[in-house]
Amino acid sequence: MAFDPxxxxxxxxxxSIMRATYDALIExxxxxxxxxxxxxxFPKSKSLIYRHYDGKDDVLVALLEFLLDHLKSQMPxxxxxxxxxxxRNLLDFVLAPDADAERAxxxxxxxxxxxxxxxxxxxxxxxxxxxxxFQRGLVDIVxxxxxxxxxxxxxxxxxxEFVLTTMSGATIxxxxxxxxxxxxxVRRELDAYVEARLLRAE
Amino acid sequence: MAFDPxxxxxxxxxxSIMRATYDALIExxxxxxxxxxxxxxFPKSKSLIYRHYDGKDDVLVALLEFLLDHLKSQMPxxxxxxxxxxxRNLLDFVLAPDADAERAxxxxxxxxxxxxxxxxxxxxxxxxxxxxxFQRGLVDIVxxxxxxxxxxxxxxxxxxEFVLTTMSGATIxxxxxxxxxxxxxVRRELDAYVEARLLRAE
Numbered sequence: 088m089a090f091d092p093x094x095x096x097x098x099x100x101x102x103s104i105m106r107a108t109y110d111a112l113i114e115x116x117x118x119x120x121x122x123x124x125x126x127x128x129f130p131k132s133k134s135l136i137y138r139h140y141d142g143k144d145d146v147l148v149a150l151l152e153f154l155l156d157h158l159k160s161q162m163p164x165x166x167x168x169x170x171x172x173x174x175r176n177l178l179d180f181v182l183a184p185d186a187d188a189e190r191a192x193x194x195x196x197x198x199x200x201x202x203x204x205x206x207x208x209x210x211x212x213x214x215x216x217x218x219x220x221f222q223r224g225l226v227d228i229v230x231x232x233x234x235x236x237x238x239x240x241x242x243x244x245x246x247x248e249f250v251l252t253t254m255s256g257a258t259i260x261x262x263x264x265x266x267x268x269x270x271x272x273v274r275r276e277l278d279a280y281v282e283a284r285l286l287r288a289e
Numbered sequence: 290m291a292f293d294p295x296x297x298x299x300x301x302x303x304x305s306i307m308r309a310t311y312d313a314l315i316e317x318x319x320x321x322x323x324x325x326x327x328x329x330x331f332p333k334s335k336s337l338i339y340r341h342y343d344g345k346d347d348v349l350v351a352l353l354e355f356l357l358d359h360l361k362s363q364m365p366x367x368x369x370x371x372x373x374x375x376x377r378n379l380l381d382f383v384l385a386p387d388a389d390a391e392r393a394x395x396x397x398x399x400x401x402x403x404x405x406x407x408x409x410x411x412x413x414x415x416x417x418x419x420x421x422x423f424q425r426g427l428v429d430i431v432x433x434x435x436x437x438x439x440x441x442x443x444x445x446x447x448x449x450e451f452v453l454t455t456m457s458g459a460t461i462x463x464x465x466x467x468x469x470x471x472x473x474x475v476r477r478e479l480d481a482y483v484e485a486r487l488l489r490a491e
Contacts, residue, residue, distance in 0.1 A: 116408030195407035202404010204465035206318025249478035256458020276451035283485030
């Protein structure tokens with residue numbers, strides 16, 4: 088499945104600052120991020136960062152918003168009216184067993200930002216909105232599958248909640264452990280769940 | 290299900306330092322943690338911290354080890370030979386819908402520490418070992434269930450991987466979102482998975 092990194096060719100100043108912040112996060116991690124280090128990745132004057140943002144926290148909120156929008160734009164859109172194909176495409180994308188280095192970097196940054204949420208109300212709100220939107224998209228797929236007669240008449244909300252939770256768990260475990268998380272196994276078992284819970288017997 | 294907070298009555302100096310670090314993390318979050326702030330929560334002289342640990346990173350690794358051990362000790366141990374009862378007890382404990390404030394604090398701290406893992410090799414190794422141990426425990430339960438004739442003859446590894454991933458996802462999503470994650474729904478759907486995938490038809 089095609090995946091575009093969040094920064095291809097930086098354009099305006101704000102996007103360049105986002106890119107510099109992202110590169111500094113990949114290089115140094117959240118704990119060691121400073122405006123100085125963002126400035127080191129930024130091709131223009133560091134003072135421009137302060138002209139556009141009220142310091143590090145403000146830059147990081149803007150980056151979180153930017154990356155969540157980017158991720159949303161990367162999610163497979165329904166290219167088919169078949170609900171089960173849509174679900175499969177989404178799982179293929181999120182639970183890709185062979186994610187490339189650029190995608191792993193993006194996942195790492197998102198996991199580090201998410202790890203700040205217990206103490207950062209603004210981040211928590213962004214992740215809440217993000218989870219809600221994602222869950223809503225899954226509910227839509229399940230509802231369509233029921234209408235199309237492919238899925239059993241289940242309550243779509245808990246099913247969507249469960250699928251989202253499994254995908255989040257797999258992504259976060261993979262980014263925070265070393266050669267431990269078996270994404271392919273999670274995918275196979277999630278397929279078994281979908282088959283038992285959603286798919287009608289032929 | 291009974292849950293003991295990690296610190297009841299601090300005893301030796303090292304445990305007091307762990308408690309002070311834990312309290313400082315709850316108060317200030319990982320990002321804003323300093324030895325000064327650990328010292329503020331520590332009833333004795335701050336110099337004692339340096340006598341026992343080589344600075345902040347060293348204290349945090351010791352705390353992570355301490356908390357992972359504590360969590361392991363809190364996990365329900367097999368009190369029954371019935372494998373399915375063991376699995377249910379474990380799910381009741383991890384996916385408790387009504388976790389109290391002390392437990393939520395511990396979860397928040399663990400999620401913040403886990404969020405450092407993409408950039409912290411030592412943390413990543415601890416979480417890898419922890420996940421492996423937890424997954425191993427789940428494999429044992431599934432294997433026993435198969436031996437006892439209660440579970441179908443499935444491959445226990447991917448099932449354990451999936452259950453662990455779902456539990457991690459639910460815990461982390463709950464700590465990083467606001468009134469969004471429906472733990473009870475995740476539990477119900479996980480039960481549906483277990484029923485379809487593991488339990489033999491009566």
